[in-house]
Amino acid sequence: MEELKNIIESLIFVSKEPLSIHEVKKILPDIDAGEIRSALDALFREYEENKRGFYLREVAGGYQFRSRPEYRQWIAELIKPNPVRLSKAALETLAIIAYRQPIIRSDIEHIRGVDSGGILRMLMEKKLIRALGRKDIPGRPLIYATTKQFLAVFDLKDLKDLPSLKEIEEFGKQSAAMLDEIQDMDDRPEDEPEQNDPIESPARSLDVPENEDFSGNDEP
Known part of the structure; x- marks a missing residue:
């Protein structure tokens, strides 16, 4: 032993x-x-x-x-690490993906009410989310999910360790209306195909500790 x-x-x-x-x-x-x-x-x-x-x-x-x-x-x-900075909008988008994955961009934007193309690209670059594939609907939009890097950054054993929606609302300062949208997603019809990806303007930033790439084989 x-x-x-x-x-x-x-x-x-x-x-x-x-x-x-x-x-x-x-x-x-x-x-x-x-x-x-x-x-x-x-x-x-x-x-x-x-x-x-x-x-x-x-x-x-x-x-x-x-x-x-x-x-x-x-x-x-x-070591004086440089923190990875996530805006409020990025945290908001990440929370939606974490709780509703697998999810497509149009569903995310329906909840947030704004274009999220730029934020999705940024979260993928930081290896916090990944594309699982494409949904078999018109336009074949990408399907998004979180990565092992996401679990490591937020110190989670697995997705079962995610805090409740009430706790994540307080952490990310999300509105109750947005959480209601997340919970009601299953009652909505299929969304329209994805459009182009204009970059979203930056918002107030919050710090998240820098981590190694724990994404493993999470790349599509």
């Missing part, structure tokens, strides 16, 4: 993205998945009991070592 624990610890440290049990098993095919999970549980307890500078976190479908928040100010002095 000790050697297995050390191997898994080293794999997690060198991995650029959260490492799943399935990925560990591909590297160690003779080891049972239950043994891998037991080793991960032992690592978790060890890092918690010793209160090290890192802790083991299950996020985005895998495991990752993260620095403890209480040491953030000293880490920031060393």
Whole structure:
């Protein structure tokens, strides 16, 4: 167990993205998945009991070592990261996609009431959303969903960890009317095909921590 624990610890440290049990098993095919999970549980307890500078976190479908928040100010002095800035409109669009995925652009714009082409392109460039394919309706619009990068940025194990609509309303300062639109989407008929993508004007910005690319195979 000790050697297995050390191997898994080293794999997690060198991995650029959260490492799943399935990925560990591909590297160690003779080891049972239950043994891998037991080793991960032992690592978790060890890092918690010793209160090290890192802790083991299950996020985005895998495991990752993260620095403890209480040491953030000293880490920031060393690396001085440039934050990724998301506008209120971008957060609003991202929330709609997160809760209604898979979703097409015309549905997003019906909820927001404004063109969202520029914001969708920006969110794709930041690897927070991806295109799953095209919907089989006139115009064949792209279908959007969130990525593993989205889960990692917002510290989510999976989409089940998303806060309630009430909580996301408070976080993103979204209106109750918009949330009603999200909840009522299933009652609407199919939307018209997508149009061109004019760039949307920027809005007030909010900070989101910079992260590595955890999108894995999320690209279309």
